[in-house]
Amino acid sequence: MISNLINRKIFTLLKVQYSNMLEYRVEIALWAISGIIPFFMLNIWTNNNLNESINISDILLSRYFLCAFFVRQFSVVWVVFSFEEDSLMGKVSPYLIQPLNPFFRYFAQHLAEQITRFPFALIIAFFFFIFNPESIWIPNLFILILSIVSTFLSFLIQFLMQSIVACLCFWTEKASSIERLLFIPTLFLSGLLAPVVSFPVYVKSWIYLTPFPYLIDFPANLLSGNETNISAGLTMQILWILLLFPLFKKIWSKGTKKYTAMGS
Amino acid sequence: MAQNIIDVRNLSKSFDISSKEPGLKGTIKHFFRRQTKSLKVIKDISFEIKAGEIVGFLGANGAGKTTILKMLCGLIYPSEGSILVSGYLPFRRKENFLKNITLIMGQKQQLIWDLPPIESFYLNASIYDLNNVEAKRRIKKLSEMLEIDEELFIPVRKLSLGQRMKSELLAALIHEPNILFLDEPTLGLDINAQRNLRKFLQKYNKETNATICLTSHYMKDITSLCKRVICVHEGAISYDGELDSLLKKLSPVKEILIVCRSEEDAIKLENSGFTVKNKIKNEITLKIKNNSITSSLKTILNNFDIEDLFINEPPIDEVIGKVLIKKDYDI
Numbered sequence: 113m114i115s116n117l118i119n120r121k122i123f124t125l126l127k128v129q130y131s132n133m134l135e136y137r138v139e140i141a142l143w144a145i146s147g148i149i150p151f152f153m154l155n156i157w158t159n160n161n162l163n164e165s166i167n168i169s170d171i172l173l174s175r176y177f178l179c180a181f182f183v184r185q186f187s188v189v190w191v192v193f194s195f196e197e198d199s200l201m202g203k204v205s206p207y208l209i210q211p212l213n214p215f216f217r218y219f220a221q222h223l224a225e226q227i228t229r230f231p232f233a234l235i236i237a238f239f240f241f242i243f244n245p246e247s248i249w250i251p252n253l254f255i256l257i258l259s260i261v262s263t264f265l266s267f268l269i270q271f272l273m274q275s276i277v278a279c280l281c282f283w284t285e286k287a288s289s290i291e292r293l294l295f296i297p298t299l300f301l302s303g304l305l306a307p308v309v310s311f312p313v314y315v316k317s318w319i320y321l322t323p324f325p326y327l328i329d330f331p332a333n334l335l336s337g338n339e340t341n342i343s344a345g346l347t348m349q350i351l352w353i354l355l356l357f358p359l360f361k362k363i364w365s366k367g368t369k370k371y372t373a374m375g376s
Numbered sequence: 377m378a379q380n381i382i383d384v385r386n387l388s389k390s391f392d393i394s395s396k397e398p399g400l401k402g403t404i405k406h407f408f409r410r411q412t413k414s415l416k417v418i419k420d421i422s423f424e425i426k427a428g429e430i431v432g433f434l435g436a437n438g439a440g441k442t443t444i445l446k447m448l449c450g451l452i453y454p455s456e457g458s459i460l461v462s463g464y465l466p467f468r469r470k471e472n473f474l475k476n477i478t479l480i481m482g483q484k485q486q487l488i489w490d491l492p493p494i495e496s497f498y499l500n501a502s503i504y505d506l507n508n509v510e511a512k513r514r515i516k517k518l519s520e521m522l523e524i525d526e527e528l529f530i531p532v533r534k535l536s537l538g539q540r541m542k543s544e545l546l547a548a549l550i551h552e553p554n555i556l557f558l559d560e561p562t563l564g565l566d567i568n569a570q571r572n573l574r575k576f577l578q579k580y581n582k583e584t585n586a587t588i589c590l591t592s593h594y595m596k597d598i599t600s601l602c603k604r605v606i607c608v609h610e611g612a613i614s615y616d617g618e619l620d621s622l623l624k625k626l627s628p629v630k631e632i633l634i635v636c637r638s639e640e641d642a643i644k645l646e647n648s649g650f651t652v653k654n655k656i657k658n659e660i661t662l663k664i665k666n667n668s669i670t671s672s673l674k675t676i677l678n679n680f681d682i683e684d685l686f687i688n689e690p691p692i693d694e695v696i697g698k699v700l701i702k703k704d705y706d707i
Contacts, residue, residue, distance in 0.1 A: 124502035128488065128495050135490040206486035206548075209449055209479050211471040212503045369453045369467075372391060373446050 121212060122220060129217075129224035137228060144232035147184050150177040151240070153305050166310045168338070174247040175336035176307055178240055179259075183331045184304060185233045186226050187267040191218045192291045195278035200285060205373050213364075215275055222271065251335060258342060259335035265349040266327045270298075272356035273323065279360070282367030297322070303329025307338075323352045381555065381587050382425035382448060387457035389418040389443055389611075417443050419611040420457070427554075428585040430577075432592065432602035432619070436700040440611040441591040442559050448589060449479045449557045462555060475504055478553040482563030485544055487532045493543035494528045497550055504551035511550065518546045522576055538569035545576070556580075558590045562597055574600050595692045609700070626695045629663045634676065635684040636660065645680050658683075 133140060154177035157163055163173045195218065198204045207214035241248050251259065273294060280287040299305060301324035308319055308329040319325055330345040393415045396406040418440050425431050433441040446452045447459060450466030450473065459466055464473035487496045494515070501511030519528060522542045527535055535543065541561070549556075558577075562570040574597060581588055592598055598605060598619065605622060607615040615622055629651075636642040636658045645660055646652055650672070653661040664672045669687075676682065 121502050124499055128491065128499045131495060132488055132491055202481075202484055203486075205446075205451055205481070205484065206479065208451055209469070209474055209477065210500070210503050211474040211505075371452055373451050 122216065125216060125220035126223055129220045130227055133221075133224045133228040140225060140228045141232045143188075144185060144229050144236065147181065147188065148236065149304060150180040150184065153177060157306070162310075166307070168307070168309075171247055172336065172338055173307075174244050175249060176332055176338060178237065178247065179332035179335040180304060180328050181240075182233060182237070182335070183263050183266060183328050185229055186263050187270055187327065187331075189222060189267065189270040189274045191215070191222065191271060192274045192278040192288050194218055194221070195275075196281050196286070196288050199281045202373065204371075208368070208371070215364075218275075219271065222267070226267075249337065251337060255334065255337070258346070259331055262331040262334055262346060262349060265346070265353065266331050269323050269349060269352050269356065270327055272353065272360050276356065276360050276363055279363045279367040282370040297324055298327065301325060302327040303332060307333070320348075323348075323356075326352065378426040378428055380424040381427040381462055382423075382589070383458075383460040384424070384448075385422050385458045387418060387421050387444075387447065387459060388416060388455050389440075389447060389452070390414045390416045390455045416455075417611050418447070418454075421608075421611075421613050422457075423606060423613065423616055425587060425589065427587055428581070429604060430581055430588040430590065430602050432590050432598040432605040433608060434591075434598065434605050434696060434700070435608035439608040439700070441608050444608065445479070445557045445559050445589060445591060449477055450474075451479065475551055476553055477555045477557065478548040478551070479557040480544060480548045480559065480561050482541070482560035485532070485540065487540070487543055487547055489533050490531055492529045492531055493535075493547065496532075496543075496547050497528075500547050500550050506551065514550050514552065515546065518549055521579060522546055523572065538565050538572075541565060541569065541573065545573070549580070552584065554584070554586050556586055556588045558588060558592075560592050561590070562592060562594050570594065570596065577601060595696055598696075599692055607700075623692070623695055624666065626698055627689070629665050630669060631688040632662045632664055632669075632673075633686040633688065634660050634662065634680075634682055637681040637683050641681050645676070648679075650676075 154174055157173055157177075158170055163170060168176070195204070195214075198207075198214075204214055207217060274291060277287055277291045277294065280290055284290070301308070301319050301322060303325060308316060308325045311319060326345060326349045330340060330349070333340040334342060334345065391414070392412045394406075394410050394412045396402050396411075421444070433444060435441045443452070447454050448461055448466060450461075450469045453467050462473065462476050464470055464476075466473065466477075486500075487493055488499075497515050498508075498511055501508075501514070506514070515528075519525060522545060524539065524542045524546070527539045527543065532540060532543065545561075556577075561577075562573055565573065577588060577590075578601065580586060588601070590597065590601060602619055604617065605615070605619045606613055607622075631653060634642075634645065636645060639658045642655060642658045642660045645662075646655055651663045653663050655661070662672075673685075676685075
């Protein structure tokens with residue numbers, strides 16, 4: 113019963129946010145195009161034969177970066193910026209006195225944006241295969257489903273990490289500047305610029321203890337068919353979610369007591 | 377007798393405010409050593425509000441009216457004291473409490489900017505657990521009361537301020553709350569839109585017996601809606617009681633404009649012992665105490681040749697303005 117009600121709320125939120133996102137379809141197409149960093153990285157890696165040092169073939173590497181592009185498309189998060197703006201403009205106030213945590217709105221916004229992005233991402237993938245026909249492959253259904261689950265878990269980790277930072281808006285108006293601190297490790301350690309396997313062994317062992325390699329590297333390796341420990345990867349993703357969720361709830365509860373409803 | 381639906385006891389609220397001296401020196405000092413001080417914006421206030429009452433909160437800018445409303449609806453946490461609204465501690469924001477209240481802030485919107493209001497209404501309906509049939513019924517009823525129809529299907533960004541405010545009201549009332557917190561709901565609206573909004577609130581209060589707490593700088597909002605007012609001065613309550621009593625206390629005299637047949641009559645009246653505000657040719661304005669209006673008028677009509685006569689109440693804005701700058705009214 114309770115889950116039904118929540119589902120109905122989430123479904124309506126999703127429906128409304130999807131309609132809203134369709135109003136911004138051009139912007140979303142541009143956002144999708146702007147996420148082609150992995151293709152630049154692929155170019156750098158293959159032109160310099162860097163893949164030989166990590167024993168990955170050109171084809172597997174190009175599949176990896178295509179999958180990194182896809183995972184990034186469906187796990188990109190900007191909640192800290194939306195919450196910061198809403199908080200400064202006083203828009204959070206009406207949401208706070210509704211019987212639904214405002215973060216569900218942002219969550220639905222992100223999901224709706226991902227749905228809107230999907231066709232544009234497919235078009236980009238289509239052109240990628242035109243230029244790299246040797247990279248075409250069809251993952252088996254089981255791996256595809258696991259990859260979708262893993263990408264969603266990656267999105268959840270990033271959403272929770274940024275939501276925790278967003279809650280710092282209750283203490284400092286510019287929480288987005290704190291998010292910049294997360295941006296650097298996300299960029300370098302997530303596998304967006306280079307597969308984590310390319311890092312020195314002693315660095316890798318530390319990286320795998322952080323949430324970053326599970327944001328892009330793990331789901332991208334899984335989908336592209338590269339060798340990866342599926343159960344360990346999924347377990348780590350779930351563990352990070354289990355760790356971050358109570359932390360978010362705690363900081364949210366403390367933060368709302370500090371809320372001054374400025375701008376309203 | 378109606379029960380208290382809002383009970384506030386010894387409520388205080390402090391904010392930490394950082395201050396900065398002007399100029400480069402002040403900026404550098406502020407960067408390295410930020411000075412903050414605690415500012416008490418609400419000072420030990422207590423009051424009760426009965427179910428179905430419409431209460432106006434009056435005060436100058438920064439007096440603390442909005443802060444009180446924000447604490448009553450659970451948006452901000454009180455520093456000291458207690459608040460009970462409909463039996464709940466507002467700040468805990470329990471689901472049943474939230475389903476009972478609404479907060480409307482003039483010029484602040486919850487409607488989704490790029491979509492027609494109807495989308496936001498259905499979204500709010502699902503947030504408040506209303507099924508589609510019930511949501512449709514309430515949207516129809518409220519849109520009839522608010523006299524909006526086609527506007528429901530036009531993107532919010534294309535609506536006028538008045539249409540938007542009506543839609544905001546509909547979105548905020550779709551769950552039929554018992555307690556309405558309205559913070560300057562008529563801000564920026566034209567005269568007709570203001571009047572329609574007031575009419576709607578009166579009707580809503582009459583039909584649902586909802587309690588309404590209202591702040592407004594438009595005196596017409598207060599005089600046409602509120603029997604009771606709470607005046608807030610520098611975070612403390614300076615007056616809590618009937619609006620009529622406050623007006624009588626603040627304006628014990630009425631102004632009477634008398635048009636005499638000739639200027640000689642006006643001069644005679646000027647020298648007859650009444651308090652004269654001003655005299656222009658054959659027109660003379662007298663100030664007469666409320667309790668002697670009848671006898672004074674009788675004397676004037678019997679003894680002077682009068683062409684016309686007007687009794688004026690002092691402008692309400694002027695009267696209320698006195699409240700905003702005074703600390704205490706013990707009536």
